[in-house]
Amino acid sequence: MIHRIALVVAALAAAVLVVAPGPVRAPARLALVSAWPGARISTSPGNLPDGTAFAPLSPDLRAGESAGRLVIDGEVLREGPAQYAMAATALVWLEAGTGLFKMADSVAELITADIGNVVVLESQYDVVVHGESVSWAAVGPEGTTEIRTVALAGGAVEKVVLSGKFALTEWPFATSAEVEQGGPSTLIDVRSTARTVVNGQSYELIDCTPSWCRVQVLRQGGSARLDLMRPDGTERRRIGGSDVRPAVPDVLLLDRFAVVVDDARGALCLYDVDRDQLADLASSFGTVVARGNAVWWSTGDNTSLTWHTIDLGEL
Template sequence: MTHRIALVVAALAAAVLVAAPGPVRAPGKLVAAPVVTDAWPGARISTLSGNLPDGSVFAPLSPDLRAGESDGRLVIDDDVVREGPAQYTLAAGSLVWLERGTGLFRMADSVAELITADIGAPVVLESQYDVVVHDDHVSWAAVGPEGTTEIRTVALTGGAVEKLVLPGKLALTEWPYATSAEIEQGGPSALVDLRTTARTVVPGQNYELIDCTPSWCRVQVLRQGGSARFDLMRADGTDRRRIGGAGLRPAVQDVLLLDRFAVLADDSRGVLCLYDVDRGRLADLASSFGTVVARGNAVWWSTGDNTSLTWHSIDLGEL
């Protein structure tokens, strides 16, 4: 995922015909940011083996690192629960996940139960909002006919699937909102209140990649040859702040975790870092990393290779 985001930015930047306003100055001497454990003395980074007892690679999917994928299998506490990759979310002690082409499932009393097979063509962006559990229901976005999006909702106990059809290509974000799913295209974005279907246009230029939640949007300002800078702003365009220059980019799909922390990669220094919007502060999380995942209150990242893989995790709720 980390490398895919970087390639998308580079490809889009090469296609930009309108230059970003003003020259981008070459960076001066790089100054190291404080490490997370110095910025937050109570921060703890935990580790977990990335290999199961049989040697296969385990990629965690849940904040507690108990559930994950391994060789196309869904594994929980080292036990194979399902064959085939899954997208999921955790709620009220139950594991809920989508299996594209099969259905929506939940884990109940150590048994995988089918909630519904009527899932359509799910919109999957590798976000924690691909599947949202709320009010004893589960919702997800699916591709609709003729340029529309279906917001599908079903009770956790099963039953008929409700479909809200909306114009445009959308994905779920913090409930009850949807946002533009065309994250690889520059220009304005949108937020849709699913309770009223009211649509808010988020301002942006054609040389800006904008991804939003109801509270905050991130803005990658592009230039020919790459990204010029990384900003955050409110959905109405106010409170815009520059977080970093050309080397800074998103490390995960979601804009913020806990409506507070942006998980970023600083390519100019080769580090994984966190930006705290409440404190206006950037801190280094890891000096080396491979895959990076963020869900709920946790961030985890890998080091090593497939024969000796280690996952490192931090609970942002403790910061």
């Protein structure tokens, strides 16, 4: 998803000649412990006993992929190549082309095979558990999106059909999923199908949750800056300039933290909306993932891999 965003920015920016005025002040850059004195980064091995690399999918690092297998608590739960999309708050996951599963008594229990052509954006909202139900988005016919919902206990799958390309965000909302298209974005309340249009210019790529929107402002030759704003356009602020880009698909974690990369310094950073401050997480990193209350990133290679994680709930 990160590479997809970068390519889209480059393609759109070629046609952009000017950038409208915007927030001019970027937050001060701090060391992690200066920004949050209680911050703690923990590490865990990234290789299983058989030597294969392990890529976590859940915030507690219990579940992950390894050589095409789904591994939970060190045990291989599912064999064979698949694309796994794990919920952020429970061990519930989608296997594209197969079904929706949950962990039950140390085994994978099928909730439903009626999953459709699922939308997977490597977001924490690809699969959303809410109450006793779970929802996901699937590609519908003739340019529509289906928001599918089923009880965790199983049963019939309910469908809400939306006109256009959408993906789930914070429940019960869906958001525009056409990341290649600059201009306005849309939020939809899945329960009522009420739409909220988020205004944007043709040279702005806008991704939204019900609370905040991330705005990549383009210019000729690349990105000009990265902003945040409310869906109604208020409280707009700059995270960084042309050297700062999103590190993960989701706008914020815990409705507060944005995970970004400072390409000029090769640093992985964390921006705090509440405090308007930017701090470094790592000066060296490989894969970056963010789900629920956690951010984790890798160092090393597949033969000697280490995962580093921070619990944002402790900050």
